[in-house]
Amino acid sequence: MKINSQEKVVKKLLKILSELNLERKKGIHEPYFNKKETSYVQKSVNSTYVSTVGGFIKKFENEIKKFTKSKYAVATVNGTSALHISMMTLGIGSNHEVLIPNLNYIGSSNATIYCGASPHFIDVDSKYLGIDTNKLRDYLKKNTFTKKNQTFNKKTFKKIIAIAPTHIFGQPSKMNEILDISKEYNLKVVEDAAESLGSFYKHKHTGTIGDVGILSFNGNKIITTGGGGMILTNNFKIYNQAKILSQVSKKSHPWKYNYKGLGFNYRMPNLNAALGCAQIKKLKNLLKAKKKLYSRYESKLKNLREFYLLKELPDTKCNNWLITIILKKKNKNLLDKILKTTNKNGFNTRPVWQLLSQVPHLKKYPKMDLSNSINLSKSIVCLPSSVRL
Ligand SMILES: Cc1ncc(COP(=O)(O)O)c(C=O)c1O
Missing domain, CATH: 3.90.1150.10 (Aspartate Aminotransferase, domain 1)
Known part of the structure; x- marks a missing residue:
């Protein structure tokens, strides 16, 4: 031109x-607040429960469950930590690869690396921006082999364990086609729905269709908790593990501090959840x-x-x-x-x-x-x- x-x-x-x-x-995307947010945050301050204990966290998880119809929800400090924990619950680790769209925010790739695994970049659809499923099918056919029902990369010999579609800019990806591919190649599905609260694929909320999904409540998202994330799943085992891992793997007890193993201090603080409870009403x-x-x-x-x-x-x-x-x-x-x-x-x-x-x-x-x-x-x-x- x-x-x-x-x-x-x-x-x-x-x-x-x-x-x-x-x-x-x-x-480019600013949050909207009024007196409700101030009053809820004030309530959290008045209660002195501003950190990882307090009523707003559970309340916010319940509100998100109700809206998304996810069976379980675990609130975290941000979307990236939610991705990290989600991937850990699926057993993603060293010698594994995760298929990740190239046109994407960096969170799922970093989370893959935090787990000791490798991102494996795949292309997107020119029209809808989600994973190009036709191109992916073709690619997997030519570039992978199967052993004991698991998929391996012909070049690296690493196991391709999962696929992580992102609902980019809130636009749902072609989930049925992605699920078909995941069944064919025995891949776990981690949905990055960080940007897509309020987006639905065939009447199902994004983030609730794969094995596990995540949301982000960063200040630039549709609703915010300042910083925050949520793990969504319909699988009790994944939920239970996510809940434990995101709370430093502390054994549940009213006063004793004992741990089950390695964990992460990723629980969403009550102060942030208070903001979320006000925001979700809007x-x-x-x-x-x-x-x-x-x-x-x-x-x-x-x-x-x-x-x-x-x-x-x-x-x-x-x-x-x-x-x-x-x-x-x-x-x-x-x-x-x-x-x-x-x-x-x-x-x-x-x-x-x-x-x-x-x-x-x-x-x-x-x-x-x-x-x-x-x-x-x-x-x-x-x-x-x-x-x-
Ligand atoms: C697609 C996508 N994934 C993951 C994240 C990570 O979320 P957070 O910033 O809450 O860690 C973001 C946003 O910031 C995002 O846009």
Whole structure:
């Protein structure tokens, strides 16, 4: 595309963002608080229970169970620790590989490494951004072998033990196809639903479909606990182990401090859970407001021929966490211009994260052809997505 035409596209997008009357100089996804949050946090302070004991933690876990219909939930200090514990409960360890989409936040790759295992990068679908299941099937057929019903990488001879789909920007991945592949290759499924509270795949909440799933309540997520995460599972054994591991493996006793073994100080503090209990009361309204914001973007962006707006996969409901446009033809030059000009004008737009296969400490790990994610990294613009109720 010629320089002149690129400038026209940038101008058109800037005009659209201006016409939407978005607040400028704001984060890409800011939390929404009012008196409820202050009063709940105050209650936690008044009770003196501000750390890993206190009524708000259980209450928040119960609220999340009710909303997601997960049988069990374990609250943690953040989404990354939830991923770490989830992977430990599945027995992920040394000499194992975990299939992880390349277009992704770094949390699941780091958690894999915390467990002593290796991430193995796979490509994503150009249209919906989740795992490209056709490409994966083909790849596994050619690059793995089976022994005693377990799948091994032909090059590294390591066992491919699990797959960790991410519901990127809140958009549910093709879970039925991922589950089919996981059955065929005997893989555990860890769903990274950090961004997708309020997103459903065929009426099931994301994070409750695989063996185990996680949510994040970081300040930029749809609801926040300041920092926080949640492990979701329908399996009692996984739940029980997650609960123990995330509370330093302390044996349950009213006053004695004895331990079962190695554990992690990952329990969500009561102070954070208090914020979560106030926030979750707003979740349904926040989801409605996000949908409205998406529709406003949709009506304005439909005349911008150079992009398409990321749309829900059929049979899914997306929480519209980060509203995203994708250049129909990858163009790094145009992408950089858009990001530079919009940010200069106070609109907090973002590219996608650095591709995992290009992060220095992750470059050495196995990967398939990653051309879709490479092209997408030159095409994705995340738009300001905060809502004001
Ligand atoms: C897809 C994804 N996975 C994992 C995480 C990790 O969550 P946290 O920041 O709470 O550790 C995040 C977000 O921050 C995320 O976006």
